[in-house]
Amino acid sequence: MNKLESLSKLDTLLNYFVHSSAITLIVLFGLSIYFIATFWIFLDRYYVITSRIKSESKSLKALYTNQSKTVASNSLIFTYLSRVNTPSKSILEAASSDAIRASTKGLTWLSIIASTSPFIGLFGTVIGILETFSKLGSQSNASLSVVAPAISEALIATAAGIAVAIFAYTFHLVLKRKAYELSSLLASQSEVILSQVDED
Numbered sequence: 001m002n003k004l005e006s007l008s009k010l011d012t013l014l015n016y017f018v019h020s021s022a023i024t025l026i027v028l029f030g031l032s033i034y035f036i037a038t039f040w041i042f043l044d045r046y047y048v049i050t051s052r053i054k055s056e057s058k059s060l061k062a063l064y065t066n067q068s069k070t071v072a073s074n075s076l077i078f079t080y081l082s083r084v085n086t087p088s089k090s091i092l093e094a095a096s097s098d099a100i101r102a103s104t105k106g107l108t109w110l111s112i113i114a115s116t117s118p119f120i121g122l123f124g125t126v127i128g129i130l131e132t133f134s135k136l137g138s139q140s141n142a143s144l145s146v147v148a149p150a151i152s153e154a155l156i157a158t159a160a161g162i163a164v165a166i167f168a169y170t171f172h173l174v175l176k177r178k179a180y181e182l183s184s185l186l187a188s189q190s191e192v193i194l195s196q197v198d199e200d
Contacts, residue, residue, distance in 0.1 A: 027124030041106040042171035049178040056185040063192045092190035114168035121161020128154025
């Protein structure tokens with residue numbers, strides 16, 4: 001029974017793609033690319049930011065416990081500090097902002113995908129409905145049983161656009177929170193280093 005149901009669903013899906021217009025297929029293809037890009041950006045940035053948070057938290061812990069007088073060598077601000085004799089607030093702020101900018105590459109794309117994908121899906125639906133009504137206009141027996149399945153097929157593009165937007169927006173917020181954590185760790189390290197300079 002399950003095999004028959006899955007074959008029926010596959011047949012319905014294939015039937016949808018065969019009877020869809022070129023514009024609807026282009027819209028669904030574009031949303032598929034958006035979907036893949038959303039997950040690609042999220043997984044890449046999540047790994048990068050999470051690993052940087054771990055290294056910065058270890059560096060901050062070493063500073064707090066007086067195990068080290070400067071940041072760890074794998075810290076994002078180590079390169080900046082190694083080039084100057086005396087750390088200053090402006091150098092540390094530049095290092096932190098540069099590190100955050102490098103770590104959050106791709107977040108703009110997630111925001112763009114989240115905001116545009118529902119409209120792209122809606123565009124596909126509108127085109128599908130227009131084509132449905134133009135086909136039904138030439139038929140004499142346009143009943144609800146004929147119109148309803150065609151409109152429900154057209155709404156698939158909108159559903160796909162909303163699904164992509166949900167993932168993109170959620171991933172954007174998760175990465176934004178992670179970037180805030182990273183920024184806080186860098187700011188805390190900067191404050192500790194500046195306090196050590198003041199003491200000297």
